Amino acid sequence: MPLATTHRAGLVDQVIEQLRTAVRQGEWPVGExxxxxxxxxEQLGVGRNTVREAVRALAHTGLLEVRQGDGTYVRATSEVSGAIRRLAGSELREVLQVRRTLEVEGARLAATERTEDDVAELRALLARRASERDEGRWEHFARTDAEFHRAVVRAGHNGLLTELYLGLTEVVTASVAATSTITPGAEHVPEIGHEGLVDAVAEGDPDRAVAEARGFLDGLLARVESAPNGTD
Structure with a gap:
């Protein structure tokens, strides 16, 4: 029955895409x-077996997690992030190394491709993260800092690079949280500012933007490598 098979496969693909979109738009947050x-x-107007196949496919990629007898939970916001989260003991050092690879190029592109709206968004995010830092709202600070770095990459207007970086949302946020508590004997370490990076992007100076992005990530890596446990 080739026609039925093709039609069924098409339905499964449509359900996969709708579920993926719901997760990425935050309809079901991570952990829910x-x-x-x-x-x-019933909501999608398809059979139960079609839904099961779609859920199974997304669980295989790491986007969802099926818990027998309990239900299906959101594990990540994208397949890329899900795959990273499935890596056993993904080390903080490795996350920072990947961030450096993507964010340095993102900063270079941002300095040449940014718009006035991009710069305004970056400055607004800097102000928000500074306020959260000063108030000691560290969980909010971590999320805003991760959002700031995504905004820098988006300002480069390279769709593929932005998509790749978006897949790192959870691990970038986790790395911010981890590197804000890594100094022995201190509840939180002095955070690394990003004003210089935003100024370089705003002034259209790609060399300085690269130096700023590489500089703070090298600083984070040095901080991690000097910690007692060597990583996270």
Whole structure:
């Protein structure tokens, strides 16, 4: 039955895309249980088996996690991030090395491609993270800092690089949180400012933007490597 098979595969793909979109848009946050198969089937107008195949496919990529007898939970916001989260003991050093690779190029592109709106967004995020830092709201600070770095990459207007970096949302946020508590004997270490990076982007100076981005990430790596446990 080739026609039926093709039609069924198309339905599964459509459900996969709708579930993926719901996760990425935050309809179901990371850690939240999604509706049951019968509920999803009713909402999407497809059979239960179609939903099951779609969920199974997304669980295989790491986006969802099926817990027998409990339900299906959101594990990550993208397949890329899900794959990273599945790596056993993914070390903080490795995360920072990948961040450096992407963010340095992102900073260079941002300095040549940014718009006035991009710069305004970066300055607004800097002000917000400074306020959260001063108030000691460290969880919010970590999320805003990660959002700032995504905004820098977006300002380069390279769709593929932005998509790749978006997949690192969870691990970037986790790395910010980890590197803010890594100095022995101190609850939080002095955070590394990004005003110089924003100024370089605003002034259209790619060399300085690269130096700024590489400089603070090298600083984070040095901080991690000098910590007692060597990594996280």
């Amino acid at each position: 249980r999604i509706p049951t198969e019968p509920e999803l089937g």
